[in-house]
Amino acid sequence: MGEKPAGSATVMKRALVLVEGYTEERFVKDVLQEHFWTLNLSLTPTLLVTKTVKDGADFRGGVTTFKKFANDVRRLLQGAGDALVTTCLDYDGLPVDFPGMATRPADKAGAHVAQIEQAIAAHFADPRFLPYLAFHEFEALLFASPDELPKAMTDMSKQAQFQAIRESYPTPEDIDEVNWPSKRIVSLFRAYRKALHGPLVAKRIGLERLRAECPHFAAWISKLEDFARQ
Missing domain, CATH: 3.50.50 (FAD/NAD(P)-binding domain)
Structure with missing residues (x-):
């Protein structure tokens, strides 16, 4: 060509x-x-x-x-x-x-x-x-991998719960405003900070x-x- x-x-x-x-x-x-x-x-x-x-x-x-x-x-x-x-x-x-x-x-x-x-x-x-x-x-994207956010938060004990949330919806983007993705993340990982962990985890997941x-x-x-x- x-x-x-x-x-x-x-x-x-x-x-x-x-x-x-x-x-x-x-x-x-x-x-x-x-x-x-x-x-x-x-x-x-x-x-x-x-x-x-x-x-x-x-x-x-x-x-x-x-x-x-x-x-x-x-x-x-x-x-x-x-x-x-x-x-x-x-x-x-x-x-x-x-x-x-x-x-x-x-x-x-x-x-x-x-x-x-x-x-x-x-x-x-x-x-x-x-x-x-x-x-x-934005946080919906972080559910694209069941492992990267728990790894970043150094708390793999919550990995199964995090993965269960993802598997409750057809896609990460379907996690809706009834219980927003960010609220679900914070409920599991109290130390989560959007500006710090969000881009880091998204990069680890990969485009x-x-x-x-x-x-x-x-x-x-x-x-x-x-x-x-x-």
């Missing part, structure tokens, strides 16, 4: 990733960046300017209003040039004024997130914008396993790959 002519320069594409906090920022840098660098796509995480401060295990969501979120998105789009702008935000705790929230199905089905992502994308109507919402929150276990997350990664290969 077509090889690049001798001496031709590889063009590095860019994607700006709007994230809620330090955990997601480290996740982009430590877990995603290495993979996408091989596809000539550079990911740059950008913290929300307008967000609530995360504090404690019961915190739900970093976005305060859709208007403030929209300001952040437009700010990135205005300076993005031909770069892609995407998001890595939690669905849980999302303000009710977001597009699609008022009309989401009442059955709490997984289709909620895709519907809301589509509504957000339609609001901006910019082909450079790709919203992604973690369903339900391949995360994609295999978490289909909604995997779909986002595939879309980023499609952009890189265009």
